[in-house]
Amino acid sequence: MTTSSQPHESPRMIRIFDTTLRDGEQSPGASMNLAEKLEVASLLDEMGVDIIEAGFPIASPGDFESVKKVAETIQRSTICGLARCSDKDIDAAAEAVKPAKQGRIHVFLATSAIHREFKLRMTPDEIVQRAIAGVKRARNLCDDIEFSPEDACRTEDDFLCRVVEAAIDAGATTINMPDTVGYTTPNEIFDRFSMVRNRVPNIDKAILSTHCHNDLGMAVANSMAAVAAGAGQIECTINGIGERAGNAALEEIVMAMKTRQDFFNCTTAIDTQRLVPASRLVSKTTGIQVQRNKAIVGRNAFAHESGIHQDGMLKERSTYEIMSPEDVGFSKTDLVLGKHSGRAALADRAKTLGFSLSPEQLVTVFEQFKILADKKKEIYDGDIIALVQQQISGSVEQEWALIDYTVTSGKNRTPVVEVTLKHGDDEKTQRVEQGDGPIDAAFWAVEKITGIEVVCKDFRVRSATLGRDAIGEVNLEVEYKGKTYRGIGVSTDSVESTILAMLNAINRIISEKRE
Ligand SMILES: CC(=O)SCCNC(=O)CCNC(=O)[C@H](O)C(C)(C)COP(=O)(O)OP(=O)(O)OC[C@H]1O[C@@H](n2cnc3c(N)ncnc32)[C@H](O)[C@@H]1OP(=O)(O)O
Ligand SMILES: CC(C)C(=O)C(=O)O
Ligand SMILES: [Mg+2]
Incomplete structure (x- = not known):
């Protein structure tokens, strides 16, 4: 597989066909109402999407209405409606996209042997005749016609070429060869697109398009391989949502072309700064969350x-x-x-x-x-501030330092705290004390070990950040011999924060006494 253009040629403009509102909505649980579809369509239009597939008008009155409303509202992008090769589908699609400044009807018919035999129960000749009839009917109603031989990537080469040639002759202006079941590979799709380009005599009269599903996780790679083989349009969805494992993700496709223009020598009209807002909007609207490590738009992507x-x-x-x-x-x-x-x-x-x-x-x-x-999964700015403040306020000599502590407490049990402190370099002292609560017991133990009894004037515990594992910051004001001293301690455990704050205050008292 080689790139489609030589590096010295100017980048080829690839059309972005977004099908979030049609194939994307086929993700189980992703249905959107009219207002939501309009909001998504407006953002897609603003971000520079060339064609918006707004729905499948025959599917329901609601789908018809939303395609029509999108067609009435959106001014720049082409608005497309999907239709089977059947008169009522095509007529409904034509009616729905009629108000658009630029409308498109997307007619599809499966061509692979499996689909012909088991789903459509049609012979190859019947398929060709039906495709021709569908495209002709659509072309009489609209100038811009896309035809998709569904399951193209599992269709026999000769038959695929025959259907594509017939569809172009009948008036199709775009030929989309979908990998409907996400089965193909990059090398294979490159060869298939090259084969069709080389063998179909009228292929230059249509734009070739790719529409890849992600069942084996290769939708984006396959789409890019199709582009390298000459496709001029990519069908994709925001966040890669779509039937089963989804479609190729628009944001990945667009950034692949932008970041590796040296390799693909292709470009798009997409304003890439809108990729994250679009991802958030679609996620919020469909309720389908974006995984943290999702390329480009996931929380961890940068x-x-x-x-x-x-x-x-x-x-x-x-x-x-x-x-x-x-x-x-x-x-x-x-x-x-x-x-x-x-x-x-x-x-x-x-x-x-x-x-x-x-x-x-x-x-x-x-x-x-x-x-x-x-102790904590993530450290927030509040945690850092608390740690640094403790360090700054604790930059007195560490006369007494905490080695360990244990707390025993429970309903109808007197709280007991055992504290072990270090004095100077290696002298350790342990003390077990009871109190009205674990914090009170910790106060007693520290006072008894250090021999410095203080009067607590103010005691505040504050959560430095959000979440159950947030660190608690204790700010303490104690009185000793008529003077007030401050102490600060931080830990995910409030008893430990208290002991650290006490020691911070007591070390200040000692260092002042020494001075
Ligand atoms: C690969 C894709 O993503 S294709 C798009 C898939 N999207 C959807 O299906 C969503 C919207 N679909 C729907 O709302 C419904 O399926 C409808 C309204 C379109 C059709 O509903 P129903 O008439 O009840 O048919 P049902 O869905 O049960 O079966 C589909 C019929 O369409 C036929 N069909 C399938 N594709 C095509 C086609 N491209 N052209 C003509 N007929 C087709 C099937 O053979 C089947 O016909 P049969 O009933 O004679 O066997
Ligand atoms: C309708 C067609 C293009 C489709 O969605 C598919 O084949 O996946
Ligand atoms: Mg699809």
Whole structure:
């Protein structure tokens, strides 16, 4: 397989035919109402889609109405309606697209042996006659006619060429050769499109189109191979929704051509910055969620968590990004802080949040960060702020430090807390205390071990971020010998935050006493 154009030629313009409102709506559970279809159609029009397949008018009065309304409303894109090779389907489609500035009727008839024999129960000659009759009828009602030999990719070569030639002679202006069941492969579809281009004498009178399903996960690769073999139109859907495993995803097709123009030498009219908004709208409208790691529009598509990648990204973006998130409509690259992150990303995030950490502070915050990251899936900005603030306010000498603690508590049981602290370098002291609650017991234990009794003037626990695993930040104000001292502690466990805040305040008291 080679590319369709030589690199020195100017890029070939590929038409984008979006079928989110027709094949996309065939995804189980994806039905859209009229208002929703109009909203999606308007966005598709604004983003530069060349042809919008708005529905299958004969399917229901609602489908007819929505195709008609889209045709009345949309000004730029061509509006297309689907029809079987039957008079009533074609007439309904023609009627529905009539108000469009540019309307198209898409007539289809299966051509593969399996479909001919078992589904349509028609002979090859009957298929050809029916296709000719359908295309002619449609052409009498509309100038722009697309014909699809359904299941083309499983159709015998000779018969496919015969039907395609007959459909063009009958007036089809676009020939779409669908991989209806997602069975073909890139090399195979390249050969099939090349074969049809080479063998069908009137092929230059029509635009060749590809419509690939994703049953084996090759819809986009197959579509691009068809383009390399000369297809001038790609049929696709937002987020790749569609019958069964879906269709080729529009956003992937468009970005493949934009990012690898050096390879495909093709371009489209799509405003790529609208890809993410379109994805979100279709997901919201259909209720079909986009997987996090979905190419181009998934939440993780431009997110980097591992330290080595983040370090590379901070030094030079192109080390790990082949497209820029802004180009597809994301606001920025997301350097997600988590257990795989390193110092470079942490320091960068702290800086963005307004903290300039010294190398020593970075070492300590990084240690705390890794401990926290083992407990939490994702570290949010609020977590970082809390960790850094604890470090800044904790930059007093660590006279007393927490080694361990356990809490025993329950309904109708007196809470007991066992705390182990380290004094100086290696001296450890353990204490078990009871209290009105675990926090009270923790206060008692810390006071008894350190020998510093304080009066608690203010005690606040705040969730630094959202979610059940959010870290709790304890801010404490205690009085000791008539003076007020502050302490701050952060952890996913509020008892631990309390002990850390207490120690922070007590270490301040000790360091002041020493001074
Ligand atoms: C590959 C694709 O995505 S094709 C599009 C698929 N989309 C849909 O089917 C969604 C909308 N469909 C519908 O609402 C209904 O199927 C309707 C209204 C179109 C037809 O409903 P019904 O008349 O009850 O027929 P039903 O769906 O049971 O069967 C389909 C009939 O169409 C025939 N048929 C299928 N494709 C074609 C075609 N391209 N041209 C002519 N007839 C066809 C079948 O052979 C079958 O005919 P039969 O009843 O004589 O055996
Ligand atoms: C109607 C046709 C083009 C179709 O959706 C298919 O073959 O998958
Ligand atoms: Mg399809």
